[in-house]
Amino acid sequence: MNPLTLAIVVILVLALLETPLFTIIAALSIACLYLVEHDWLALQTILIEMNRLGAMPVLVALPLFTLVGCLLTETRSPQRIMNFLDALMGWLPGGLAMAALCACAFFTALTGASGVTIVALGSVLYPVMRDKGYGEEFTLGLLTTSGSLGLLFPPSLPIILYGVVAQVDIGNIFKAALVPGLLLIGALCVYAFFKQLAAGRRRSVHSGISVKRVKAAFLDGIWDWPVIGIILVGVYGGFVTIAEVSAVVLIYVVVVECFVLKEISFFNTLPSVIVESAVLSGAIIVILGVALGFTGFLVDQQIPNQILEWLTALSDSKLLFLAGLNLFLLAVGCIMDIFSAIVIVVPIIVPIALSYGVDPIHLCVIFLVNLEIGYSTPPVGINLFISSLKFEKPVTLLYRSSLPYLLILLGVLIVITYFPWLSLFFI
């Protein structure tokens, strides 16, 4: 075994011992750069690449949107949005479940972290849904799988990071991801509707839509709606950059939450939320920083080309490649968080997929949908463990509960994969 192989094996063992991922990737970079060139100066590449982050204007949006998500987590905003959606859809069979799906998607789009959605909204939604007669397995499955819905909507942090890493226009990705994102939510809503219809009774206490209740819930969240408006107009309108949208949204949220609704104390709570968001975004960006050097090394050594040659020797069919890619990405989604996966996997798969004729924006949508599903895929999808801890239920029950939802999501994934025009419709 040569020294480089030995070093990689040791580093991978340390990764399994839960060494922080940024340290693992930094170590891999050091090993690859030093043991190949035997020159300490080669290690400067890692710092040069990290410093390159300081020349990526689009990266500015990441910490700012993270702060927006952290701020909203501290407020009653998620509950107000949930109340409005419940008033709007709660009277339908499975209406509360549909409202929960939409609320989870909205919240995940803002926070980018499905774990946070399960923890933040799960505590609100689980008792309400159980109280209104929804079955335990149905509720647990819904809250576990919907924790990752929403990663395809603006201002999804993974999409911003994907755009940075793959050098793809972020505005175009948001446009492309809109229909697939709605399709995923729509499919689960249809399932919830028919499942509750088949249960033979309406789970809601309301006999029909109450305009008065909808109006009251809408007015209650009157300060929350502009957040959605600014994001949608900013991202899809193309008047300002993503970084500028994030700053405007942040200022709006700070002013409203600190001075209008007064749910956050400007001097006592805001600084600690800022620090919390810096910890979250720092943990993501530092991985991106150290990985730039490592992926640069992989590209220099033509590793993607070697994988491509090996793959094309097996089959040059685009359809087969996409099937294999989906299986690979589902496995990646099970064991890696989405940010690390984007940083490590995207630079390798993009050139390979391009050579198979896959559109780079369609590839991004496929990538994100796979990782969304991978989060809740047994046996090691992270959402299953977060739900197990949050709701204090055995993880095997979560496996069973999530299964129907996963099958539906996999069906939609196949549609999204093999009908690229669904994603490229607005481009």
Add this chain to the structure above:
Amino acid sequence: MIKAIKRVDDALALFEKSVIVLCFSLLVFFIIFNILSRNLFHLPSHKIFEAGPNLVLWLALLGASLALKRQRHIRLELVLRYCSDRIRLWAAVAVNLFGALVMGILLVTSFEFVKNEIAMFGDWGRLSMIFPFFFSVAAFRYLAALLYRFASSPTAETTQRTKPTR
């Protein structure tokens, strides 16, 4: 000795938190100033445009350093949850020693890097001093975590690990 290390650790954290709040405020101010100057006065500022991502780099590295203190870094949590406390203890020893070694190597490398940056870009090159700062604090925190583990006196912030990792 543990108390002294903890005091240093806390003082560093306080400094980092203050700089983070300052960086965030500057970042938002710069972007809003840029939007206004571009749209109202048609004067886009390139200096501000370039300063934004540099502030993000500072923010990210300071945040990452605090994440080490709070044990909030992203990691592959696949195996250790099924292992005994004894195995977890020795895994923590290996991880912290390894982390300190990796950060130490990058710290040494970063000195040369900063020298080159200052030589090339003058005062602007001093912005890269965040690298040796980050790597030295990260190495310190890995070693401190090892000592805390053996002394069984986790810091207040270390025990705050309540939110799930992604």
